Amino acid sequence: MVLPNEPEFKQAYNELVSALEDSTLFSQSPEYKKVIPVVSIPERIIQFRVTWENDKGEIEVNNGFRVQFNSALGPYKGGLRFHPTVNLSILKFLGFEQIFKNALTGLSMGGGKGGSDFNPKGRSDNEIRRFCTAFMRQLARYIGADTDVPAGDIGVGGREVGYMFGAYKQMQNNWSGILTGKGLTWGGSLIRPEATGYGLVYYVEKMIEKATNGKETFKGKKVAISGSGNVAQYAALKVIELGGIVVSLSDSKGAIISESGITPDQIAEIGSAKLKHKSLHEIISASVFTQGGKASVEYIEGARPWVHVGQVDVALPSATQNEVSGDEAKALIQNGCKFIAEGSNMGSTKEAIDVFEESRSKDVWYAPGKASNAGGVAVSGLEMAQNSQRVQWTTEEVDSKLKTIMYECFDNCYETAVKYSADKNSEGLPSLLKGANIAGFIKVADAMFSQGDVF
The missing domain is CATH 3.40.50.720 (NAD(P)-binding Rossmann-like Domain)
Structure with missing residues (x-):
């Protein structure tokens, strides 16, 4: 597969593929090779312009993105990043990682990532609110509780999530869990910041x-x-x-x-x-x-x-x-x-x-x-579940579920590393790098075969 000149995405792609190739996965199940060129291309990339007004009354323009990478396991799920370094290579790398990270949580979430090259540092609350409203004006048509549920990331905290959620609600006349990382009094989950x-x-x-x-x-x-x-x-x-x-x-x-x-x-x-x-x-x-x-x-x-x-x-x-x-x-x-x-x-x-x-x-x-680091998106998934049920779990309930997810994630990585080790007689600890990549890949690949994305 010929990759575009996107160094961060290439690095993430090469890490996955080398882990798969340096194992017994393809010798045991050669059909999985078919999945790599399919799963490595996003289902959809959305790029848009964000025009907004600063405190001086001047127009400013930024680039907005959403990479909807894979929905085999559920709605696209992944953060929004506001930072001047944001570009498609970084968002594709993050979205690609997110596919397999989300799979490792055991929850029903696909993978995606998005954001803008807007820099919130040094901006007033009013400027950030106006930017978030303008950003959501473009993004709103592509997301939804059963389609794509973004979260926060670098430069996007509770304030920004609040402004974007409010803008979405006004535009769509719809209160649904279309963003995670919300405030605790309006749909957020305890333990999410932690x-x-x-x-x-x-x-x-x-x-x-x-x-x-x-x-x-x-x-x-x-x-x-x-x-x-x-x-x-x-x-x-x-x-x-x-x-x-x-x-x-x-x-x-x-x-x-x-x-x-x-x-x-x-x-x-x-x-x-x-x-x-x-x-x-x-x-x-x-x-x-x-x-x-x-x-x-x-x-x-x-x-x-x-x-x-x-x-x-x-x-x-x-x-x-x-x-x-x-x-x-x-x-x-x-x-x-x-x-x-x-x-x-x-x-x-x-x-x-x-x-x-x-x-x-x-x-x-x-x-x-x-x-x-899958714990963050795991609790985002738990927030989605709470929103669907219109309930809020206690700190102890969420923390207990988080701990169980992370313990099971480790066990899955460990057992997969042992099962697919290319050298059963090698000394030392099993490779969690290979275990994580293989376990996440298999879960996504099996869903893609079942749904006819690969055949």
Whole structure:
């Protein structure tokens, strides 16, 4: 298959195909090869112009997109991203990953992704409201509770989801669950903001348990985390709750390192400051960071945390794609890191993944984002279910369902990796990278065969 010149999408495609080819799947079931060229082309790509008025009364124009990639398992499901870097390659990579991630949750969701090159940073609430209304004016005709249910992503939080939902409701005269990540008083789900971070930690909890035959937990383990948005914050809080020590967080401008562990109070300060688009460099002057002693942190400008954290047991990349390089992967392993799981989508470069996979014989275990960060979309699926029933489940109910989904996702990845391993006699841990890709692919492929998309 000849791919367009879209580097992020090519990387995601190559990861899937190489995982499938380096297994016994095609020798056991050669008919699955037919699926690859079909599943790798979106069912529909929608591109549109978004014209809106800024606070000066001037017209501004942005590009809007929705990639409706695959609906074999259910309505298209995936976030909307507002960021100046948004382009079709990134959205196709994210949508392609979303197909198999959603399949791994066990819920009835297809895969899609969308967004705009609009940058919400520095914009007033009124400008963001006007942009969201203009964006939804174009998108509304292509989405619906049984067609396509977008969610938030980078640059799209509760405020933006609210504005878009209100615009859709006014245009369509229809209250339905066409967006997830809604406010708790009007159709949202409890645990949704925490879901990706919590789910990531639940997945790694199972990795640790399996690798150590139940002898170890997060208790006492040093955990390096990148990012400082929702995923990183809630992953950090859950790690601390389970007895782990969070030694780093980061943003696009630098990283904070704390040998003794970042505290819940510091994470709360970061969370409130990030809502105002402040950088970590601006935040660390707050009193919770300057108390000295065990509460103090070191700020390293322009750096990612991986080569600065020293000895760690677990690494959770939770910022953006390709945020761990090959050299950084080697540094993590040299510093004793045994468990790496992505809270971000495609958080590791191919070179980093190769380093991790080659180290499985040394009991290093890597989990790809399509499995380990599936908790966010899983709770989005639970939000859809609650909307359909016109009910709201308790925090305990949603958290319990999330934990079960992530535990079952791990078991599925593990068992699939063992079943389709090309080398049954190889030493080391099974490849969760291959297990996740194969398990998600098989579920989607079987549905496509049943529906006549492939024959």
